[in-house]
Amino acid sequence: MSNGRPPTSHDVASLAGVSQSTVSLVFRGAASGRVSERTQRAVVDAARQLGFRPNADARRLRTGGPPMVLIAIPDIVNPFFARVFTGARAAAREAGFQVVLSVQRDLDSVAADVTGQRIDAVLACSLQDGGRPLEDPVPAVVLDAEPPQGQSSVRFDIAPALTELVDHLHRLGHRSIAHLRSEVRTATFRERTEAVDAACARRGMNRMPVASALNIDAAREAATALLPAPAGSGGCPPFTAVVCDDDVLSVGVYKAAQDRGLSVPGDLSVSGIDNVDLATAVTPELTTVDLPGEELGATGMHRLIAHLERGGGSRGGTGGAATTECVRLPARLLIRGSTAPPADPASRG
Amino acid sequence: MSNGRPPTSHDVASLAGVSQSTVSLVFRGAASGRVSERTQRAVVDAARQLGFRPNADARRLRTGGPPMVLIAIPDIVNPFFARVFTGARAAAREAGFQVVLSVQRDLDSVAADVTGQRIDAVLACSLQDGGRPLEDPVPAVVLDAEPPQGQSSVRFDIAPALTELVDHLHRLGHRSIAHLRSEVRTATFRERTEAVDAACARRGMNRMPVASALNIDAAREAATALLPAPAGSGGCPPFTAVVCDDDVLSVGVYKAAQDRGLSVPGDLSVSGIDNVDLATAVTPELTTVDLPGEELGATGMHRLIAHLERGGGSRGGTGGAATTECVRLPARLLIRGSTAPPADPASRG
DNA sequence: ATGAAAGCGCTAACAG
DNA sequence: CTGTTAGCGCTTTCAT
Numbered sequence: 001m002s003n004g005r006p007p008t009s010h011d012v013a014s015l016a017g018v019s020q021s022t023v024s025l026v027f028r029g030a031a032s033g034r035v036s037e038r039t040q041r042a043v044v045d046a047a048r049q050l051g052f053r054p055n056a057d058a059r060r061l062r063t064g065g066p067p068m069v070l071i072a073i074p075d076i077v078n079p080f081f082a083r084v085f086t087g088a089r090a091a092a093r094e095a096g097f098q099v100v101l102s103v104q105r106d107l108d109s110v111a112a113d114v115t116g117q118r119i120d121a122v123l124a125c126s127l128q129d130g131g132r133p134l135e136d137p138v139p140a141v142v143l144d145a146e147p148p149q150g151q152s153s154v155r156f157d158i159a160p161a162l163t164e165l166v167d168h169l170h171r172l173g174h175r176s177i178a179h180l181r182s183e184v185r186t187a188t189f190r191e192r193t194e195a196v197d198a199a200c201a202r203r204g205m206n207r208m209p210v211a212s213a214l215n216i217d218a219a220r221e222a223a224t225a226l227l228p229a230p231a232g233s234g235g236c237p238p239f240t241a242v243v244c245d246d247d248v249l250s251v252g253v254y255k256a257a258q259d260r261g262l263s264v265p266g267d268l269s270v271s272g273i274d275n276v277d278l279a280t281a282v283t284p285e286l287t288t289v290d291l292p293g294e295e296l297g298a299t300g301m302h303r304l305i306a307h308l309e310r311g312g313g314s315r316g317g318t319g320g321a322a323t324t325e326c327v328r329l330p331a332r333l334l335i336r337g338s339t340a341p342p343a344d345p346a347s348r349g
Numbered sequence: 350m351s352n353g354r355p356p357t358s359h360d361v362a363s364l365a366g367v368s369q370s371t372v373s374l375v376f377r378g379a380a381s382g383r384v385s386e387r388t389q390r391a392v393v394d395a396a397r398q399l400g401f402r403p404n405a406d407a408r409r410l411r412t413g414g415p416p417m418v419l420i421a422i423p424d425i426v427n428p429f430f431a432r433v434f435t436g437a438r439a440a441a442r443e444a445g446f447q448v449v450l451s452v453q454r455d456l457d458s459v460a461a462d463v464t465g466q467r468i469d470a471v472l473a474c475s476l477q478d479g480g481r482p483l484e485d486p487v488p489a490v491v492l493d494a495e496p497p498q499g500q501s502s503v504r505f506d507i508a509p510a511l512t513e514l515v516d517h518l519h520r521l522g523h524r525s526i527a528h529l530r531s532e533v534r535t536a537t538f539r540e541r542t543e544a545v546d547a548a549c550a551r552r553g554m555n556r557m558p559v560a561s562a563l564n565i566d567a568a569r570e571a572a573t574a575l576l577p578a579p580a581g582s583g584g585c586p587p588f589t590a591v592v593c594d595d596d597v598l599s600v601g602v603y604k605a606a607q608d609r610g611l612s613v614p615g616d617l618s619v620s621g622i623d624n625v626d627l628a629t630a631v632t633p634e635l636t637t638v639d640l641p642g643e644e645l646g647a648t649g650m651h652r653l654i655a656h657l658e659r660g661g662g663s664r665g666g667t668g669g670a671a672t673t674e675c676v677r678l679p680a681r682l683l684i685r686g687s688t689a690p691p692a693d694p695a696s697r698g
Numbered sequence: 699a700t701g702a703a704a705g706c707g708c709t710a711a712c713a714g
Numbered sequence: 715c716t717g718t719t720a721g722c723g724c725t726t727t728c729a730t
Contacts, residue, residue: 008707019717024709036715051486056467057414058707061406061722065465076431077626085425085452099462101450103434116414116447118405137400216630251630258632277426278630281565281600283607357723368701373725385699407723410706 007050016046023047027054060118067120068098069304071297074105074126078248079276083293084125084143090294091301097121107148121308123300129186141304143296146187150324152307154300156188157328158273159195161289162243164333165271166199169241174269176206178226178237180219180244180253183211192245192273208239212249219244219252220259227260237262240269247272247279250286275334285336296329303327356399365395372396376403409467416469417447418653420646423454423475427597428625432642433474433492439643440650446470456497470657472649478535490653492645495536499673501656503649505537506677507622508544510638511592513682514620515548518590523618525555527575527586529568529593529602532560541594541622557588561598568593568601569608576609586611589618596621596628599635624683634685645678652676 009023016023018039025031026043035043046052059065071088073081085101092099097120102113106128125143140151147153169177179196182189193209200207212222227237244250250272257264264270265284272279275290303325358372365372367388374380375392384392395401408414420437422430434450441448446469451462455477474492489500496502518526528545531538542558549556561571576586593599599621606613613619614633621628624639652674 010707020707021709021718022716024707025716028709030709034715039716048486053485053487055410055707056465057406057409058722059709060465061404061410061707061724062709063722065406076425076434077428079426082425089452098465101452103438103450113448116405116409136402137397138402216626248626254630254632277565277597278627281603281627281630283603283632359723369724370702370726371700373723374700377725383699388699404723407706408725410708410723411725412706 006055007052009052009054011050012043012047012052015050016042018043065118066096066098067308068100068118069121069123069301070100070102070110070114070117070119071301072102072104072107072110072122072124072127074103074128076103080274080291080293081125084297087294087297087299088123088125088301089297091298091305095301095305097305121304123297123304125297125300126186126188139304139307141300141307143300144188147324147326152303152325152327154296154303154327154329156291156296156331158188158192158289158291158331159198161331161333162192162195162273163199163202165243165287165289166196166203166205168333168335169243169269170203170205172269174205174241176208176239177241177243178208178210178239180222180242180249181209181211182214182245182249184214189245196243206239212252214246214248216248216252216255219249220255221252223253223256224259227256227262237268240267242268242270244270244272247274247276247286247288250288251278251282254282273331279336287336288334290332290334292329292331299327299329355404356401358401358403360399361392361396361401364399365391367392414467415445415447416657417449417467418470418472418650419449419451419459419463419466419468420650421451421453421456421459421471421473421476423452423477425452429623429640429642430474433646436643436646436648437472437474437650438646440647440654444650444654446654470653472646472653474646474649475535475537477533488653488656490649490656492649493537496673496675501652501674501676503645503652503676503678505640505645505680507537507541507638507640507680508547510680510682511541511544511622512548512551514592514636514638515545515552515554517682517684518592518618519552519554521618523554523590525588526557526590526592527588528556528558529571529591529598530558530560531563531594531598533563538594545592555588561601563595563597565597565601565604568598569604570601572602572605573608576605576611586617589616591617591619593619593621596623596625596635596637599637600627600631603631622680628685636685637683639681639683641678641680648676648678 010020013020013023022035022039023043025035026040031040069092071085073085075081089099100114100117102110104110104113107124119138122138122140123143124140127145129146142151142153144155181193197207210222210226212219242253244253250270253270254264257268262268270286272286272288273291275288279286279288359369362369362372371384371388372392374384375389380389418441420434422434424430438448449463449466451459453459453462456473468487471487471489472492473489476494478495491500491502493504530542546556559571559575561568591602593602599619602619603613606617611617619635621635621637624637628635628637
């Protein structure tokens with residue numbers, strides 16, 4: 001019976017013995033008081049019989065529909081991005097924007113993800129560096145990353161918190177620390193390294209950098225390699241604290257310390273960045289830098305919308321220089337259980 | 350200068366001094382060898398000048414575009430759903446489907462989320478109970494939940510693992526356990542409760558059920574209330590193990606035990622369900638039931654696609670009874686550090 | 699190498 | 715109450 005292609009309102013109309021526009025009226029919900037009960041039922045029945053669904057593309061071609069904004073995050077597992085998404089979506093909703101979420105690490109994949117979709121604006125969070133800007137003149141705001149072109153961005157100001165952390169460690173007596181970095185090559189992580197390096201230099205502290213992939217197991221391995229061999233080898237590590245670029249890495253260090261029979265924070269102070277669930281789940285709770293992800297998302301979305309409302313369609317020669325702004329959101333150091341003076345202040349002579 | 354509404358290919362055509370169809374040719378990428386270099390440049394320039402972007406809705410109305418499947422998950426923070434999404438998306442991609450993700454707890458919100466979008470099929474994971482089925486005749490498969498109507502579903506078979514867990518505890522000497530349940534009223538959690546109850550009954554074990562919201566803090570509070578007052582009150586808890594409906598809850602119990610000065614697993618055995626990151630981050634690592642989320646997502650998507658390919662458009666009277674299937678995926682018990690015999694087997698006389 | 703013209707399936711006036 | 719009509723912006727023959 002059924003033809004190959006899906007039934008249209010015409011098909012429904014002829015089956016129900018009415019005109020196509022009547023079908024339209026019914027399916028728009030505009031039928032009350034304008035189409036008789038009997039006719040409505042006939043239409044609905046015919047539609048059900050045919051499995052008819054109004055063609056969304058055709059409808060939107062006519063009516064326009066609400067503007068759609070794409071939120072892109074690189075990872076769905078990391079709770080931090082979840083927070084960003086939550087904040088951004090709330091802001092978008094409030095402004096009457098429809099949201100579509102794309103989970104991809106780089107912009108090209110994002111583009112592929114939404115090919116053929118009507119996207120009016122893009123909010124891209126923590127995308128990989130070096131991605132060229134969107135070829136399309138879509139208004140975009142970048143979150144927590146180097147804006148590729150002349151795009152606006154919202155980022156964290158992490159350096160002060162990291163400086164505060166290093167100072168705090170210094171005050172407690174730490175003189176030599178390890179810095180467990182992320183292998184991910186994004187602007188945020190570069191900035192974190194720079195901030196730690198600068199702070200250490202300023203205090204004349206020794207700093208030992210190591211890189212690891214952003215998961216517990218990799219961090220555990222990297223940290224284990226750093227820590228002295230198991231009991232009896234007589235060694236304390238050549239550092240008394242580990243500053244990590246991410247809470248996930250810190251958990252790896254906790255595990256490694258445990259493997260090596262070292263106590264946290266007795267033998268080793270550990271800190272992270274992000275303040276995700278993991279940070280309070282571990283014992284002792286992790287000293288970390290809280291990054292207000294929701295606020296990041298919300299702020300970015302607000303800027304994007306503002307840009308849109310004032311005609312951000314990158315129209316002609318309307319000098320668009322002033323639109324490239326970079327806002328920085330403050331990050332807050334949360335000192336919790338893990339930071340304490342080194343076991344033996346004389347460990348390095 | 351700029352009119353209110355966005356520029357169309359006609360606008361570009363007249364600015365470039367060519368016909369509209371030429372503009373179309375260029376923007377489809379079908380211009381090579383058919384439109385002169387000079388003309389192409391003129392078109393591109395005019396388009397850039399106007400900020401022209403081809404209207405995606407119009408294009409899709411003509412060409413159809415790839416089928417789109419909606420994946421709905423209730424929560425983006427929970428890594429379990431992340432796994433489901435990952436598995437489902439991979440399967441969809443492989444089959445040439447475009448994916449749109451909606452993060453909403455109930456079907457109505459999901460519907461609102463994608464109003465006006467062209468959705469050809471729906472894969473809904475762990476949706477709240479009691480939601481009426483979609484009014485639209487969209488092919489759908491339900492994951493990890495009671496299928497609302499006559500819809501297919503893919504779910505876990507958790508009971509055997511839970512039975513195994515209780516048996517394991519029994520064998521170790523546990524006779525009285527607490528069951529920390531989730532307040533969320535979904536089919537999965539009901540099933541978990543039933544399985545624990547049944548297993549306890551079969552072994553003649555005492556069981557103390559408590560409900561909590563699905564986050565660490567709530568679980569911590571609930572568990573604290575259950576555990577004996579701080580040091581000196583002389584009491585051991587009236588149970589020697591806590592079986593939790595979710596890893597997140599287990600972490601709350603770890604914290605509560607710590608608050609009360611109880612050791613895990615020395616004084617208290619704790620187990621969870623899900624096997625998320627948290628489960629291995631805590632010390633000792635958590636005994637839990639691994640739910641293969643990726644497989645759940647992939648299996649569900651495969652079924653959905655299969656249903657689609659064989660004309661699943663819910664056409665007419667084609668007896669659709671046989672399509673309502675329910676697959677069960679096995680869950681696996683992972684016994685890790687946390688399960689051990691109770692501190693004093695005589696604690697309850 | 700370019701243009702004219704006919705729709706895709708729907709909505710939204712406007713007539714009856 | 716219902717039907718007629720004209721597009722929405724694009725793709726896609728078919729002429730030129």
